[in-house]
Amino acid sequence: MPQRIPVVEKILSANDRLALENQSRLDAARVFAINMMASPGAGKTSLIERTIKGLEGRLRLGMINGDIATSFDADRAQAAGATAIQINTGGDCHLDAVMVQSALSQLDLGALDLVVIENVGNLVCPADFKLGTHKSVLVASIPEGDDKPYKYPGMYRGVNAVVINKIDLLPYVPFRMDFFKKGIEVLNPGVTQIEVSCRTGEGLPGWLTWLEGQVKEFKKIHGK
Amino acid sequence: MHELAVTESLLEIALRHAQAQKSRRITGLYLVLGQWSSIVDDSVQFYWDIISDGTIAKGATLHFRRVPVVLTCQDCGKEYQPASEDFACPQCGGTNAKVKTGEEFHLEAIDVDE
Numbered sequence: 001m002p003q004r005i006p007v008v009e010k011i012l013s014a015n016d017r018l019a020l021e022n023q024s025r026l027d028a029a030r031v032f033a034i035n036m037m038a039s040p041g042a043g044k045t046s047l048i049e050r051t052i053k054g055l056e057g058r059l060r061l062g063m064i065n066g067d068i069a070t071s072f073d074a075d076r077a078q079a080a081g082a083t084a085i086q087i088n089t090g091g092d093c094h095l096d097a098v099m100v101q102s103a104l105s106q107l108d109l110g111a112l113d114l115v116v117i118e119n120v121g122n123l124v125c126p127a128d129f130k131l132g133t134h135k136s137v138l139v140a141s142i143p144e145g146d147d148k149p150y151k152y153p154g155m156y157r158g159v160n161a162v163v164i165n166k167i168d169l170l171p172y173v174p175f176r177m178d179f180f181k182k183g184i185e186v187l188n189p190g191v192t193q194i195e196v197s198c199r200t201g202e203g204l205p206g207w208l209t210w211l212e213g214q215v216k217e218f219k220k221i222h223g224k
Numbered sequence: 225m226h227e228l229a230v231t232e233s234l235l236e237i238a239l240r241h242a243q244a245q246k247s248r249r250i251t252g253l254y255l256v257l258g259q260w261s262s263i264v265d266d267s268v269q270f271y272w273d274i275i276s277d278g279t280i281a282k283g284a285t286l287h288f289r290r291v292p293v294v295l296t297c298q299d300c301g302k303e304y305q306p307a308s309e310d311f312a313c314p315q316c317g318g319t320n321a322k323v324k325t326g327e328e329f330h331l332e333a334i335d336v337d338e
Contacts, residue, residue: 001337001338002251002335002336003245003247003335003338004335005242005245007238007330007332008331008332008333009237009241009331010329011230011233011234011329012233013237014233014237015229092226094226096229125226125262127262128262128329129226129229149311150309153260154261157260157323182310182311182312182319185319185320186311186312187311189298189319
């Protein structure tokens with residue numbers, strides 16, 4: 001007899017479950033993790049280099065870099081002084097919780113305070129796949145154009161902070177900051193927005209203060 | 225772009241629920257997708273035909289229900305569908321909105337043959 005069975009299950013629930021496991025593992029090791037997402041070329045790796053240098057001697061940082069191919073980004077992070085694990089997704093447009101699980105096993109979590117996961121450059125797919133990180137950060141950049149929140153709402157909806165990079169280019173490209181920020185505000189009311197230039201260093205102290213504050217708060221909750 | 229992973233997950237959920245009922249065959253799947261849940265129907269269908277082959281879900285029909293985006297203005301209470309060029313409230317101009325619908329991303333039900 002034909003029959004309809006109610007299911008009502010989130011389509012990526014298997015990934016969500018594994019993401020929770022990743023998070024428990026990070027919690028137990030008292031390591032704070034962020035998922036850094038952006039379009040290709042927004043400046044994720046430049047921001048990470050600046051972050052590694054800026055937190056040197058204050059926080060012990062590990063990196064997980066996701067890319068379809070090459071280890072250029074992990075090499076850059078390593079050159080800047082962090083432990084870096086490269087994940088080559090072999091064509092996948094995003095990282096998922098399974099990939100992060102295996103990368104976490106390769107890191108000595110006991111020797112770290114913070115893990116930054118650099119997702120594959122893409123404004124669509126990474127938004128749907130939880131990794132188990134505690135916070136998500138989107139790196140946007142001026143040359144991408146001011147319409148991106150309107151075109152990629154899913155990405156702007158799910159993040160805890162938006163870093164607006166390459167503000168040194170504002171005098172040279174048409175970019176309506178108020179229009180851009182209005183889109184972000186509707187999608188994600190009250191989200192932290194930090195304007196920076198990884199080239200000139202402008203605004204970076206604000207980013208580092210935010211990040212350090214997040215780690216401190218996390219450590220407070222998860223005790224000594 | 226990530227429809228293969230989505231489709232694999234879909235098959236896993238459907239098979240698990242059908243097996244729990246000891247069903248012999250899955251004949252239909254009912255998906256609910258919000259307009260903001262970047263999934264391409266044709267692409268899911270394409271992968272489905274390939275990966276469901278050889279399972280009890282082979283040949284099952286995929287039913288897609290699209291849910292439009294509706295925002296609720298937190299300032300004046302107006303419910304509206306955002307325009308593509310401006311997400312602000314058409315009534316009061318406010319940008320303090322909550323997403324009411326449009327982010328759905330789940331499998332609602334399956335049809336099975338006992």
